[in-house]
Amino acid sequence: MEKINIGKKVEQYRKSNDLSIRELANTADITPSMLSQIERGIANPSIQTLKVLAKVLNVPTFSFLLEEVNTEELVVRSKNRRRMVIDHLSYELVSPDISGKLATAIMTFPPDSASSEKPLEHKGEEVAFVLAGKIRIHLDGEEYVLEMEDSVKIPSHMKHRWINDYSTEATILFSVTPPSF
Numbered sequence: 001m002e003k004i005n006i007g008k009k010v011e012q013y014r015k016s017n018d019l020s021i022r023e024l025a026n027t028a029d030i031t032p033s034m035l036s037q038i039e040r041g042i043a044n045p046s047i048q049t050l051k052v053l054a055k056v057l058n059v060p061t062f063s064f065l066l067e068e069v070n071t072e073e074l075v076v077r078s079k080n081r082r083r084m085v086i087d088h089l090s091y092e093l094v095s096p097d098i099s100g101k102l103a104t105a106i107m108t109f110p111p112d113s114a115s116s117e118k119p120l121e122h123k124g125e126e127v128a129f130v131l132a133g134k135i136r137i138h139l140d141g142e143e144y145v146l147e148m149e150d151s152v153k154i155p156s157h158m159k160h161r162w163i164n165d166y167s168t169e170a171t172i173l174f175s176v177t178p179p180s181f
Contacts, residue, residue, distance in 0.1 A: 006050070006064045011039040013057040028052045088113045094173070103179035107172045109135060109164035119159035124180040126154040133170030136163040 014024050021039070025032040030049060037043035045053065047061075054061040073096055082093040094104040109115075119138050128137075129151040137144050137152060138161040146152060154160050164170045 004065060004067055005041060006045065007039040007041045009064050009066075010035075010045075010053055010057075013053075013059055013063075014039075017057055024053070024056060027056045089115065098179035100179075102175055102177045104173065104175040106131070107162075107174060109133075109162060109170040109172070111164060111167050111169065113164050115162035119161040121157045121159045122176075122180040123156055124176040124178055125156045126174055126176045128152050128154065128172050128174035131171040131173050133164070133168050134166050135170040135172065136165065137161070138163070 014021070017024075019027075021035050022032045025035040028035070028049070029052065034043060038045050038049075050064055051061050054064065076094060076096050084091050088110055090108045092106040092108075094106060095102065097103075107115075119140075128146075130146045130148050132148055134145065134147045137146060138159075139152070139154065140158050140160070144152070162172070
């Protein structure tokens with residue numbers, strides 16, 4: 001877990017509001033030197049001071065306490081995707097990980113393969129998009145043929161099964177929330 005830099009956030013909000021240190025300090029009823037120390041990380045503001053700064057800067061108080069996001073960790077290069085093969089199906093994780101509320105992956109079905117022997121269910125809601133090929137899907141006892149660029153939404157706990165009984169590989173992009181691989 002990264003250390004939360006409250007002072008940096010105060011400074012960012014102050015600058016985005018086009019306020020000088022002196023202007024914000026006067027409006028928030030603190031000394032300019034105290035505000036400068038807060039922004040430089042030398043002093044920690046009290047909760048009361050944070051509330052006042054939040055009100056003056058027109059942001060929620062909790063916004064000062066949110067962890068920074070390293071945007072570099074949000075980018076997944078195609079050559080660096082996490083890959084796994086389960087039986088004959090291959091999965092590539094498109095999202096950086098499965099720690100959040102949503103995960104996206106590419107599932108590849110070779111010819112004459114299926115996702116399982118019988119329809120299965122999971123708690124996650126899923127949306128799938130056919131990138132290449134053609135595939136059959138069983139949804140709650142009904143069967144549909146999906147071709148390239150077709151998509152399907154699979155509600156949480158709905159029994160489903162993918163079947164590729166065609167002569168070409170099928171590639172499916174899918175997102176599931178919450179992740180349940």
